[in-house]
Amino acid sequence: MDIKLEKLNEIFTKAFGEDVDLLITSDKENLSEWDSINHLNLIVELESSLNITFQPYEIESMKSVKVLIDILKTK
Amino acid sequence: MIKILVISDITFDPILKEIYKQTDKYKITSLYFEDVNTAFYQGDFDEFDFIFFHSDLYFHIKEIDWQKKLINNLDSFCDKYSTKTIITSNLFNIGYKFGGRNLLYSKLEEYNFEFNHELEFLRNKSNLFFFDIKNLIFESGLNNSYNYVLGAMYQMPYTKELIIKFSSEFINFFSFLTSEEKKVIVIDCDNTLWNGVLGEDGINGIKCDKNYDGIVYYYFQKFLKEKMHEGFILCICSKNNEIEVEQLFKLDLFPLKWDDFLIKKVNWTEKSENIKQIAKELNIDSSAMIFIDDNPFELDSVLNFSNVEKAFLFKNDFGSLRLLINDYCFKHKFILDDDVDKNNQYRLEQERLSTYSNFTDLDSYISSLNLKLVVNENDLNSLERISQMTEKTNQFNFNKKPYSVNELRLWVNNGNKLFSAKLSDKYGEYGIIGLIMLERTGSNEFILENYLISCRALGKQIEDKFFNDVIEIVSKSQNLITSISFKSTQKNVPAQLFTNKLKQNGYQIREIK
Numbered sequence: 143m144d145i146k147l148e149k150l151n152e153i154f155t156k157a158f159g160e161d162v163d164l165l166i167t168s169d170k171e172n173l174s175e176w177d178s179i180n181h182l183n184l185i186v187e188l189e190s191s192l193n194i195t196f197q198p199y200e201i202e203s204m205k206s207v208k209v210l211i212d213i214l215k216t217k
Numbered sequence: 218m219i220k221i222l223v224i225s226d227i228t229f230d231p232i233l234k235e236i237y238k239q240t241d242k243y244k245i246t247s248l249y250f251e252d253v254n255t256a257f258y259q260g261d262f263d264e265f266d267f268i269f270f271h272s273d274l275y276f277h278i279k280e281i282d283w284q285k286k287l288i289n290n291l292d293s294f295c296d297k298y299s300t301k302t303i304i305t306s307n308l309f310n311i312g313y314k315f316g317g318r319n320l321l322y323s324k325l326e327e328y329n330f331e332f333n334h335e336l337e338f339l340r341n342k343s344n345l346f347f348f349d350i351k352n353l354i355f356e357s358g359l360n361n362s363y364n365y366v367l368g369a370m371y372q373m374p375y376t377k378e379l380i381i382k383f384s385s386e387f388i389n390f391f392s393f394l395t396s397e398e399k400k401v402i403v404i405d406c407d408n409t410l411w412n413g414v415l416g417e418d419g420i421n422g423i424k425c426d427k428n429y430d431g432i433v434y435y436y437f438q439k440f441l442k443e444k445m446h447e448g449f450i451l452c453i454c455s456k457n458n459e460i461e462v463e464q465l466f467k468l469d470l471f472p473l474k475w476d477d478f479l480i481k482k483v484n485w486t487e488k489s490e491n492i493k494q495i496a497k498e499l500n501i502d503s504s505a506m507i508f509i510d511d512n513p514f515e516l517d518s519v520l521n522f523s524n525v526e527k528a529f530l531f532k533n534d535f536g537s538l539r540l541l542i543n544d545y546c547f548k549h550k551f552i553l554d555d556d557v558d559k560n561n562q563y564r565l566e567q568e569r570l571s572t573y574s575n576f577t578d579l580d581s582y583i584s585s586l587n588l589k590l591v592v593n594e595n596d597l598n599s600l601e602r603i604s605q606m607t608e609k610t611n612q613f614n615f616n617k618k619p620y621s622v623n624e625l626r627l628w629v630n631n632g633n634k635l636f637s638a639k640l641s642d643k644y645g646e647y648g649i650i651g652l653i654m655l656e657r658t659g660s661n662e663f664i665l666e667n668y669l670i671s672c673r674a675l676g677k678q679i680e681d682k683f684f685n686d687v688i689e690i691v692s693k694s695q696n697l698i699t700s701i702s703f704k705s706t707q708k709n710v711p712a713q714l715f716t717n718k719l720k721q722n723g724y725q726i727r728e729i730k
Binding site: 178179183186187189190198201 | 228230231234237238366367369370373376377378
């Protein structure tokens with residue numbers, strides 16, 4: 143599926159429980175809220191709001207918004 | 218702020234997040250342990266009010282030996298931390314603890330778990346409660362509840378669906394543990410106790426049996442009957458002709474009988490008025506009532522024009538019935554022998570009142586009852602009933618403050634005194650109906666911290682007798698009561714009148730604001 147950055151921003155905000163300003167270049171390094179616990183929250187939120195499931199290797203590789211969008215394209 | 222420690226073998230963080238979204242009443246600390254059994258002997262539990270053990274049995278499949286170990290650990294842990302409330306959350310089959318959490322459905326599942334009888338061990342632990350998420354999983358289905366990938370990677374095996382359900386159940390559970398229990402269930406008749414309208418469909422048009430159009434009502438009545446045996450008082454409040462309703466019940470078609478209802482208000486008066494009347498007759502506040510009706514308009518008017526806080530809209534489907542019977546307001550924190558007997562006691566009370574009309578004055582009536590009051594000091598075996606009284610008694614209560622069993626035990630351990638009174642008369646036992654709490658302020662000096670008498674026993678002039686008995690016991694051991702604490706509320710007028718009398722007798726009353 144193709145997903146807009148806007149929609150992703152909404153999901154990230156929900157998952158992290160605080161306002162996130164998501165950019166296409168955002169990743170685990172430059173987004174301070176994106177720690178391992180929030181990574182879990184993010185996966186839970188993505189799976190439930192987009193009604194998809196991820197494979198373990200996808201969850202591990204999902205370290206930036208860019209990769210995430212690529213993964214979502216295959217869903 | 219209520220402090221809760223969560224010890225679990227899953228990553229609890231997503232659940233905490235959902236809980237905090239809904240409420241900020243609790244301060245929750247969560248600790249992850251790969252094996253919950255190793256957590257019992259580690260760490261400092263002193264600063265927490267509640268300790269919550271959660272171990273998931275579907276994701277981390279546990280051997281029977283592990284489960285037995287957990288039971289033994291809980292057993293000794295509950296004794297060691299007797300002043301804390303401990304909660305265990307597993308997928309045990311534990312239908313009957315505190316008021317039989319959905320007796321109806323858990324009976325279906327009673328075939329399982331070899332070690333079920335081992336749990337009997339834990340039943341008499343007064344500071345242990347069971348939190349049951351099996352029903353939540355049952356509602357969503359296992360596939361919609363578990364995410365095995367995230368479980369393996371992050372020790373968080375639940376889906377968002379289960380996380381949300383878990384967190385609301387968690388909040389409901391803790392608000393149940395920390396609030397007052399309900400006592401009375403007031404039920405409408407037409408389309409609530411049975412399918413059909415008696416006045417229009419006639420007796421033959423009424424359905425309440427195992428057929429498709431009556432089965433929800435049939436199980437609802439069964440459920441009410443169970444609740445009656447657990448100590449709830451059932452009352453009818455219906456717009457109907459009383460004679461017709463009575464005739465219908467007398468046909469013996471239903472699980473419930475006409476006499477199962479203690480008070481029947483079958484008339485055309487406003488329901489909120491009837492409810493006030495029932496509260497008055499039972500001598501309780503209507504906030505202790507649960508109201509069930511199929512008409513949203515009646516529900517609204519009762520919620521708006523009486524103190525009833527809990528009301529249910531009855532619908533003819535199993536989904537809503539399930540939601541209704543799973544609600545925590547239908548549960549007791551403990552089921553005491555006293556509760557089971559309570560319906561009987563209220564019935565005896567009506568019998569007493571009917572003989573009262575034969576007497577011309579109160580004194581001769583009371584002396585005809587042959588009242589017998591037995592006062593016990595620091596009776597540790599009855600703490601559950603005493604704790605229940607501190608929570609439920611409103612009218613004759615000097616200082617409304619609920620004490621848990623653990624707090625009461627602590628009270629005695631700290632050198633304070635606890636007097637409980639047991640009452641009986643020629644009709645039967647009332648059980649424990651009074652409590653006096655003395656707080657030690659010096660080697661021989663005490664403050665009367667609380668005095669309460671259950672409303673069942675009021676009006677029989679035992680207030681003086683109990684008080685004087687305690688004064689006698691105290692002064693025998695050269696002790697002195699220096700002052701009496703009193704906190705006036707909207708509900709405790711009878712207690713206020715009594716303190717006025719004490720003031721006249723020279724006691725010093727210390728008002729608590």
